[in-house]
Amino acid sequence: MIYPLLPVFLTSTLGATPLIVGLIEGSADALSSILKLAAGWLSDHLPKRKPLIVGGYALATLSRAWISVAGHWPSVLSARLLDRTGKGIRSAPRDAMIADVTPFESRGKAFGFHRALDHTGAVIGPLLAIFFLDAIHLPMRTVFMIAVIPGAVGVVLLMMGLREQRVAAAFRPPSGGLKPAATRVLLWPDTFNNYFHPDTAIAAAEVLESAGYNVVIPKKSLCCGRPLYDWGFLDAAKKLLMETMKELEPEIDRGTPIVGLEPSCISVFRDELHNLFPGRVLPMMTLSEFIQHAGDSFHIPRLQKKAIVQGHCHHKAIMKFEPEEHVLQKMGLEFEHLDSGCCGMAGAFGFERKHYEISMRIGERVLLPRVRNAKGDTLIIADGFSCREQITQATGRKALHLAEVLQMAMRSASS
Secondary structure (H helix, E strand, C coil): CCHHHHHHHHHHHCCCCHHHHHHHHHHHHHHHHHHHHHHHHHHHHCCCCHHHHHHHHHHHHHHHHHHHCCCCHHHHHHHHHHHHHHHHHHHHHHHHHHHHHCCHHHHHHHHHHHHHHHHHHHHHHHHHHHHHHHHCCCCHHHHHHHCHHHHHHHHHHHHHHCCCCCCCCCCCCCCCCCCHHHCEEEECCCHHHHHCCHHHHHHHHHHHHHCCCEEECCCCCCCCCHHHHHCCCHHHHHHHHHHHHHHHHHHHHCCCCEEECCHHHHHHHHHHHHHHCCCCCCCEEEHHHHHHHHHHHCCCCCCCCEEEEECCHHHHHHHCCHHHHHHHHHHCCEEEECCCCCCCCCCCHHHCHHHHHHHHHHHHHCHHHHHHHCCCCCEEEECCHHHHHHHHHHHCCCCECHHHHHHHHHHHHHC
């Protein structure tokens, strides 16, 4: 509202020369440009962008009040520098936050909408100023003070309503595939495989490293919180997810693919996370998805065996099972993907006394009889912890994770 009036105010009210007007505007814009670069870098390294955004708009609002009481042009220069400081520190973080909360495919629309509203305000503001000056005959200083009101309201709304949603872009493999010699892979050590079936995690690391990938794990123990959802402990689950997102953010920012092993845990990042933190992304793939994305650069060893495959419910419902079948076919396995539905264990459900009978009835419908009748050299493949526990406890047969089957094939090829 006020800045188109500023040259008139400087020359007619404060007696400034055109040279002074140019000096004020040039200095202010130069400072703003420098600060935009610094604020953009800073917002990427601070845990939150919101303080820079709110602070920037607050400085701009304060500068309008300062101009309304300015008695000479140096005061206007100081106020203008304060205003451009605010613009400099808020612009890059604001644009980054727009990108944070907007889906990739809608970002052009979001930025276009923002710029349209910004320029609309730049038109409406001067028109209101002309109305106040010519129609109502308010003094110019009063118009400047009125301009403080929408700015102050905006700052309050930002403080109360702006929610920080830092987002890491979803992993998209390059068109040429994931090149092993240069690719760092983060292996997610879920609680089930880390503490109950560590052989599975070890097998996955061995398979990935043998294919040429640099395998790393998180620097601290993390948990997706999967068991907490079943009992309604959503606040506790959200805290674990927030800790995980913060810890893995550097890896995600650098484009490191993340590979998970337990379907129920992977599904948290593909489903529950989006419900609890709309707009947030933590890209995690199953091992088979990663191998399929890698394409020909990932050598899949052959294994001439028969196998029975039990798909985990989360795996089939959230991630889909086609990549798993793709890898098994590439291995040369003669396998049958059972049309068995749920194994019956379903997390802690089958461990509870009151659910034991129905859990076993579900398992006995298809899965357990087929496993018992399978020949001793037939592999039983099940990625889910619940499925493997149900199979082992009800039949005595050990079910293998895809990582362990790949490890078996790899060792067989090298012997």
